[in-house]
Amino acid sequence: MEYKPHTIGVLTSGGDAPGMNAALRAVTRAAISNDIKVKAIYRGYKGLIDGEVKEFTTQDVSGIIPRGGTIIKSARCPEFTTAEGRKQAYETLVREQIDALIVIGGDGTFTGARIFAQEFNIPVIGIPATIDNDLWGTDATIGYDTSLSTIMECIDKLRDTATSHERVFLVEVMGRDAGWIALHSAIAGGADVCLIPEIPYDIEKVREKIEARYTNRRGFCNIVIAEGAKPIGGEVVGKASTEVGYQHIRLGGVAEKLAADLKNIGVEHDIRYTLLGHLQRGGSPTASDRILASRMGAAAVDALLEGQRNVMVGLKNNEIVYIPFTKAIKDDKPLDKDTVRAQEILAS
Ligand code: F6P
Secondary structure, three states, X not given: OOOOOOEEEEEEOOOOOOOHHHHHHHHHHHHHHOOOEEEEEOOHHHHHHHOOEEEEOHHHHOOOOOOOOOOOOOOOOHHHHOHHHHHHHHHHHHHHOOOEEEEEEOHHHHHHHHHHHHHHOOOEEEXXXXXXXXXXXXXXXXXXXXXXXXXXXXHHHHHHHHHHHOOEEEEEEOOOOOOHHHHHHHHHOOOOEEEOOOOOEOHHHHXXXXXXXXXXXOOOEEEEEEOOOOEOOXXXXXXXXXXXXXXXXXXXXXXXXXXXHHHHXXXXXXXXXXXXXXXXXXXXXXXXXXXHHHHHHHHHHHHHHOOOXXXXXXXXXXXXXXXXXXXXXXXXXOOOHHHHHHHHHHOO
């Protein structure tokens, strides 16, 4: 079924990710080249509710491909989880004559999009942009590759000081529910131990691993730990956020706690921990993220023209695919067992 929207609204929402600007640029240029107007909605769903909208020309997205973050801002929006908030958002669409939406973000963004699309019968297409890489149906999300490179560089730098001072270093990375970032950065950075949310860790095994590194005269140990990692039978450390529609464990605390626990069970080596925090989300996107974002942005416009609705653009085996929001959000994207095993073997 073919369909041609009059005006596409585009927004970025949730945690920013390098490459969001490249996706915005691609959506804008692809739409305009098909004679469709584009209106940028500032601050995600918050701007949709408040009517913060501006028509974009190709000039508005000029020069933004190398820039991290998002020029149209991002926000978490508890109001959008209420029927009243979504009604106000819809009124903005009517007022602005926007008859299709493209939302750039992660699972929270698509959860809101799915409900909104159903309530008001408006076509919505999602573009996956999150450093977490935790969306089912796509091999990669925009921002993931850049984030990995940033973390890898930090691990490399920490190794220099770890070897010089013969210390144990704990590097806490993002990933409250998914260990993609931790696992892949641990492999790329050649870390010695990797602790992820999916596999609760045994602190005794961590201790043994550390000791082995010193008996084998390696003389230092680099450990990557995801913010959502927890010991067997233990709780995730950190403060739970109760923001409506966005529940997560605040960053920080996991590496600090592990350092204290290791001391408590008798590890005598000098231990330091580093929290990479939001550094992992910044920076100019890698070539791979720029290309992914550009392809997905153009594909999102194609999807609308083909009459698709309520789907996320994905990339499978280097081909564009469209995944219903329900699947992308609900189904877990499991880590590949071989990769988990490879990390363990290579670190031994
Ligand atoms: O971008 C996704 C994510 O990085 C998670 O891994 C992390 O828990 C969360 O965002 C932190 O987001 P913020 O502190 O910006 O709310």
